[in-house]
Amino acid sequence: MEKKETMIYLEGVSKSFPQKRGSLEVLKNIDLRIEKGEIFGIIGMSGAGKSTLVRCINLLERPTSGRVYLDQTELTCLTEKELRQQRHSMGMIFQQFHLLMQRTALENVCFPLEISGVPKEKAKTRAKELLELVGLGEKIGAYPSQLSGGQMQRVAIARALATEPKVLLCDEATSALDPNTTSGVLRLLKDINERLGITIVVITHEMSVIQQICHRVAIIDAGEIAEMGGVEEIFRAPKTQAGRELVYHEGANREAIEGPMEHCYRVVFRGGISGEPILGGMMLKCNGVANILSANTRMIEGRVYGQMMIQLPEDKETREKMLAYLKEKEVEVEEVAYV
Secondary structure: OOOOOEEEEEEEEEEEEEOOOOEEEEEEEEEEEEEOOOEEEEEOOOOOOHHHHHHHHOOOOOOOEEEEEEOOEEHHHOOHHHHHHHHOOEEEEEOOOOOOOOOOHHHHHHHHHHHOOOOHHHHHHHHHHHHHHOOOHHHOOOOHHHOOHHHHHHHHHHHHHOOOOOEEEEEOOOOOOOHHHHHHHHHHHHHHHHHHOOEEEEEEOOHHHHHHHOOEEEEEEOOEEEEEEEHHHHHHOOOOHHHHHHHHOOOOOHHHOOOOEEEEEEEEEOOOOOOOOHHHHHHHHHOOOOEEEEEEEEEEOOEEEEEEEEEOOOOHHHHHHHHHHHHHOOOEEEEEEEO
């Protein structure tokens, strides 16, 4: 088996912020290894520490303790001048794009090249190539105010690629976009990863983003890594409460449900839902009704997976018949707490 090389390595990284009384610990002893060429997701709820974590990767926030390595170079021991040089190897895109409003798309992409001292004509040629790469070759003279949100994010991606980075850090890069535009931007990132071999780190609070493009994922909760593994593995069987919260209730309107519910089950259809109406067949054969609480499908690593949260009847005998039917159809069924 081919041994993967490490691109990013965090060893015992902690980060605290001083407050009037003591300090606030945001990251706690994070160990993280990201391989060259992979798309790695970091997901957590608001306030979990994920944005602080990505800022510690490029040392925009210096860890309180621990060490950060980029392609075997320890960043945490470098001088500011050396660190600035290393940051050329890390492009970054943000939720709010951060484009210069008085510059055209071409001039925005040229900006980091100007700072790096690249000759003007060479910078323009490189910027045009990158705008073509992200699908905006005809928009080189457009100003940000003339572009849609998705187009602005594509310009931001082109700008982040200008210095030919080894790593692209995406901090909630699709959170301000609608679902269709989000899918287009994610397809672009996946294409960039495959064509250029760039390692991509995706920071998000949306499991659907992780499932669309990531190879592996780390779930961060209260400043710690709760669990980490392949996206398919964590979708099928999250091991921690933080993982279950993110996976089980994706797409569910939990506010519409009053109080805790009993006899709730998560049903996972591996490899796609067949043409056979499994739930309909279950209800007819077992003479019982299932309440569908939520349902969605996802493409994970080229395969379609379906997920449903259902509530089965109070009657134990009927419920057991329904569970036996589902297992006979080779779908994964797990009882869950739905609160």
